[in-house]
Amino acid sequence: MKKLSKLLLSLVLVVTLTGCGNMDNTPTKKVEAFFDKYQTLDSNVLNDLDLTIADDTSIDEASRSEYRDFMKKHYQDLEYKIKDEKIDGDKATVTTEVTVRDYSKVLGDADTYKETNAKEFNDETGNYSAGLFSKYRLTKLKDVTEKKTYTLEITLTKKDGEWIMDELSETDEQKINGLYNDGTNIGSNINESDDNKLNDNLDTDKDNEENQNDNPLMNDQRDSDDTKNEADDNSILE
Numbered sequence: 001m002k003k004l005s006k007l008l009l010s011l012v013l014v015v016t017l018t019g020c021g022n023m024d025n026t027p028t029k030k031v032e033a034f035f036d037k038y039q040t041l042d043s044n045v046l047n048d049l050d051l052t053i054a055d056d057t058s059i060d061e062a063s064r065s066e067y068r069d070f071m072k073k074h075y076q077d078l079e080y081k082i083k084d085e086k087i088d089g090d091k092a093t094v095t096t097e098v099t100v101r102d103y104s105k106v107l108g109d110a111d112t113y114k115e116t117n118a119k120e121f122n123d124e125t126g127n128y129s130a131g132l133f134s135k136y137r138l139t140k141l142k143d144v145t146e147k148k149t150y151t152l153e154i155t156l157t158k159k160d161g162e163w164i165m166d167e168l169s170e171t172d173e174q175k176i177n178g179l180y181n182d183g184t185n186i187g188s189n190i191n192e193s194d195d196n197k198l199n200d201n202l203d204t205d206k207d208n209e210e211n212q213n214d215n216p217l218m219n220d221q222r223d224s225d226d227t228k229n230e231a232d233d234n235s236i237l238e
Contacts, residue, residue: 027092027156028085030163035098038075045075060131066138074101074178083151090158099149104181106144110137150175 037045049071053064077100084095114121114133121136123129152175155166174180 025161025163026085027087027094027163028082030156030165031082031094031096031154034165035078035080035096038078041072041075046072058130059134063131063134063138067134070138070141077101078176092156092158092163094154094156096152096154097149098152098176099147100176100178101144102146102148102180103141103144103178106140107137107179108181110140144178148175148178148180150180152176 036042049068053059053067053071059067079099081097082094083097084093086093086095110133113136118128121129121132123132150172152168152172154168154172156163157166158164168176171180
């Protein structure tokens with residue numbers, strides 16, 4: 001998951017620094033040009049995508065082409081809407097809504113599955129195969145249909161009369177690439193874990209009670225206590 005995250009996040013920074021050519025020199029136009037490069041699969045985006053995938057050792061050679069096509073579709077399907085623009089001297093903020101497919105849960109689930117089913121990703125020699133897991137993860141990613149919409153506050157700075165986008169925050173990069181996890185998935189896992197622990201404790205208490213009832217020593221002790229209590233009652237009556 002970390003490798004894929006690095007792959008996706010690195011591309012955002014590259015496109016940010018590439019510049020916007022002869023586009024209109026306004027903060028809004030610069031932000032539009034930034035997202036348009038992804039939607040139209042700009043040559044700079046594709047070149048950097050190829051280099052990043054080639055450097056990612058978690059993706060085997062056979063899967064590189066599939067990952068490339070997967071990322072191209074993600075970029076093409078990305079949707080954005082400019083909501084507001086505020087300019088204060090040489091600083092500007094463009095409020096932008098971005099809608100993308102949400103991969104965060106699938107990536108987390110894939111890592112969890114790998115940990116609990118490690119042997120499924122071993123090769124014929126019995127060693128872990130990054131390629132097998134890469135194919136499994138990609139299959140799961142392709143099945144994602146759920147989308148999320150995020151609001152980004154994109155800042156720009158005017159330098160030598162040219163508006164330039166500031167470096168995006170890591171959180172905004174994760175949102176654009178569908179990797180952002182707001183904690184809801186983790187929370188559900190924690191609650192499920194707590195419920196399991198509670199049920200385990202209840203089962204343990206029930207088993208202990210049954211074991212005590214089946215234990216002859218415990219039964220003899222209870223009979224002895226009952227006899228003693230009965231004798232004490234008779235003594236009081238006398």
